[in-house]
Amino acid sequence: MKILAVDTTAAAASVALCEDGFLCGEYYVNIKQTHSQTIMPMAVSLLKSCGVEIKDIGLIAVSAGPGSFTGVRIGVAAAKGLALPFNIPCASVSSLEALATNLIGTNAVICSVMDARRNQFYNAIFENVGDKLNRLTPDRAIAFTELEKEISDIVLSGKRLILVGDGAKICYNNLNGRTNAEIAPFNLRFAHASSVAAVGAKLYNAGKTISAEELIPFYLRLPQAERELKRRKGFDV
Incomplete structure (x- = not known):
């Protein structure tokens, strides 16, 4: 088809x-x-x-x-x-979900973030295992302070976390090295x-x-x- x-x-x-x-x-x-x-x-x-x-x-x-x-x-x-x-x-x-699909095969937690302005992100978190993508949260509009805590908790649990989307760089810069979150490479970062x-x-x-x-x-x-x-x-x- x-x-x-x-x-x-x-x-x-x-x-x-x-x-x-x-x-x-x-x-x-x-x-x-x-x-x-x-x-x-x-x-x-x-x-x-x-x-x-x-x-x-x-x-x-x-x-x-x-x-x-x-x-x-x-x-x-x-x-x-x-x-x-x-x-x-x-x-x-x-x-x-489409953004997270860019990173199938990474075996990581994938944090899709789009800049929603007004100090918010459109966000959903997924976990990739093999060729499967498991949704951990619904699609939502979330403040950075709330998202930062969730990212920190995931990274502290020992899991690899990758940021993807047009808000990934903004989110990564705001984290300012406070967690070991990664940012997707430019060829996979956008929709x-x-x-x-x-x-x-x-x-x-x-x-x-x-x-x-x-x-x-x-x-x-x-x-x-x-x-x-x-x-x-x-x-x-």
């Missing part, structure tokens, strides 16, 4: 085409161009380069969040636009659509696909405009 995967949840944008566990091709740019201008041309160009038509795709996998509010919306909208004309099933993938495809394949095999109509963004937090509106109305956000 051919899987087309999309990720626009952070500064990088990528699309990948996989078939039966084989990566046919992947386009990746991390130059802070507007995702709305790049993602669809990238998808069309990748399919053309691989000699594949959209009607040949059996699954569209997309990082549905958390991440940049605008980026998440663009990725989900692109996936819906590609899937709807041919009723292609979709896989709604956690961007944090890749090929990892989104790998998670999408697992969801497909588990019967957890959805229709394009059911596909929605996963934010974790309210968008800034909604937060500001609630503040003006006196709500604590």
Whole structure:
């Protein structure tokens, strides 16, 4: 089965085409161009380069969040636009799980961290054993002080811990050498659509696909405009 995967949840944008566990091709740019201008041309160009038509795709996998509010919306909208004309099933993938999938084979605890601003990170923690990725926490928005304690406890238990994601360097610098946490190398640190495809394949095999109509963004937090509106109305956000 051919899987087309999309990720626009952070500064990088990528699309990948996989078939039966084989990566046919992947386009990746991390130059802070507007995702709305790049993602669809990238998808069309990748399919053309691989000699594949959209009607040949059996699954569209997309990082549905958390991440940049605008980026998440663009990725989900692109996936819906590609899937709807041919009723292609979709896989709604956690961007944090996709990041952790970059580090399969490390046999480490993997701490996925995305910069959520406002002194918070979008975070989830996983443990990799062989080719398995076991989730230790749900996807969440967490303050650095709370996350630092969890990281310290894991490292003190004797386990190797690797930070991955666009918040990895910020988190690592904030730790300031207080733990032996590692940071993923740059080629594995950021989101890749090929990892989104790998998670999408697992969801497909588990019967957890959805229709394009059911596909929605996963934010974790309210968008800034909604937060500001609630503040003006006196709500604590």
